[in-house]
Amino acid sequence: MSIVLLAARVDLEHVLIVGAVLFAIGLYVALSKRNAVAVLMGIELMLNAVNLTFIAFARFVESPRPLDGHVFVIFVITVAAAEAAVALALAVAVYRHRETIDVGKISLLRW
Amino acid sequence: MTVAQGIFYLIAALAVAGGLGVVLARNTVYAALFLILALLAVAGIYILLASEFLALVQVLIYAGAITVLLLFALMLTRVGDLEETMVGAQWPLAVVASILLVGLLITTIATSDWPGDADGMITRIPFETLGEALFRQWAVPFEIASLVLLIALVGAIVLARDEEGDVEEAE
Numbered sequence: 359m360s361i362v363l364l365a366a367r368v369d370l371e372h373v374l375i376v377g378a379v380l381f382a383i384g385l386y387v388a389l390s391k392r393n394a395v396a397v398l399m400g401i402e403l404m405l406n407a408v409n410l411t412f413i414a415f416a417r418f419v420e421s422p423r424p425l426d427g428h429v430f431v432i433f434v435i436t437v438a439a440a441e442a443a444v445a446l447a448l449a450v451a452v453y454r455h456r457e458t459i460d461v462g463k464i465s466l467l468r469w
Numbered sequence: 470m471t472v473a474q475g476i477f478y479l480i481a482a483l484a485v486a487g488g489l490g491v492v493l494a495r496n497t498v499y500a501a502l503f504l505i506l507a508l509l510a511v512a513g514i515y516i517l518l519a520s521e522f523l524a525l526v527q528v529l530i531y532a533g534a535i536t537v538l539l540l541f542a543l544m545l546t547r548v549g550d551l552e553e554t555m556v557g558a559q560w561p562l563a564v565v566a567s568i569l570l571v572g573l574l575i576t577t578i579a580t581s582d583w584p585g586d587a588d589g590m591i592t593r594i595p596f597e598t599l600g601e602a603l604f605r606q607w608a609v610p611f612e613i614a615s616l617v618l619l620i621a622l623v624g625a626i627v628l629a630r631d632e633e634g635d636v637e638e639a640e
Contacts, residue, residue, distance in 0.1 A: 368473055368477045368517055368518070371578055371579065373514065373518070375575055375578060376481045376514065378570075378571055378575055379488070379571060380484060380511075381570070381574070382567040383488035383489065383491070383567070385563070385567050385570060386564060386566075386567040389560075389562070389563035389566060389567075390556045390557055390559065390560040391555060392556065392557045395542045395543050396497050396500055398539065399491055399504050400491070402531070402539075406511050406531065409511075409527075410511055410514060410515075413514075413520050413523060414518065417518045417519065417520065424594065425594060425598065425599060428520060428523060428594060429603060429607050431523055432526065433610060433614055435526060435527075435530055436614045436617065436618060437614070437617065438535070439621075440617050440620075440621030440622075441621070443538065443621050443625040444625050446541070446542040446625070447625035447626075447629035448628055449546060450546060451628045453545070454631075462557050
């Protein structure tokens with residue numbers, strides 16, 4: 359109960375700004391890093407920022423269906439876990455064949 | 470400034486610091502550890518927003534499982550040889566894109582009005598309600614999600630399987 363009362367005084371905008379900053383950091387990591395695993399870290403950060411925004415809206419904005427945001431976040435986490443497993447398996451497989459996971463050097467499909 | 474706001478700013482600063490750590494760490498393993506910090510801080514914000522279940526899920530799946538997976542991938546791919554060139558040549562473009570995006574998002578956030586503020590009537594969502602919604606109203610997406618996980622699991626095993634193992638089996 360006390361947690362709920364405390365939460366009443368955190369502003370929606372502030373949570374949204376944290377989400378926006380985390381998303382931008384994740385975008386920079388995903389775009390700039392050369393290690394494929396680090397690129398995946400950026401993607402995870404972006405997914406987290408989106409989840410945070412979902413929860414902020416579910417919590418602060420009045421809605422006839424207050425549960426939907428939470429359920430959506432659960433599905434996002436599920437898909438993110440599946441995506442992480444497949445992407446890391448891909449990184450390991452690429453490393454085995456090419457001896458590198460530098461995304462700048464994996465350019466077989468480049469024309 | 471209330472206590473809750475103080476806690477929120479502290480946790481938010483931790484989250485952003487973790488994110489910056491991922492950006493600035495010279496070693497990818499350290500970047501993964503900073504990522505754990507950022508993910509745990511996000512779990513803290515979930516608790517402040519009265520979503521305990523998601524905070525638990527966040528700690529278990531993100532901070533636990535996914536980062537362990539990341540560290541295993543780093544171990545299997547021996548990242549040490551990349552340290553000097555962590556960032557590709559396109560990094561200035563990435564900086565510009567990120568700063569433009571964060572500017573755009575913050576401007577949008579600052580100038581928008583959202584209908585209805587639920588502040589006065591906070592409904593805490595118990596685990597049972599969430600589970601019931603998941604298994605009744607969202608039963609079909611839930612089953613599809615389980616299929617997605619199964620396929621991802623099989624796909625990950627097929628992709629990461631060691632071909633040398635096949636040779637040994639053939640022999």
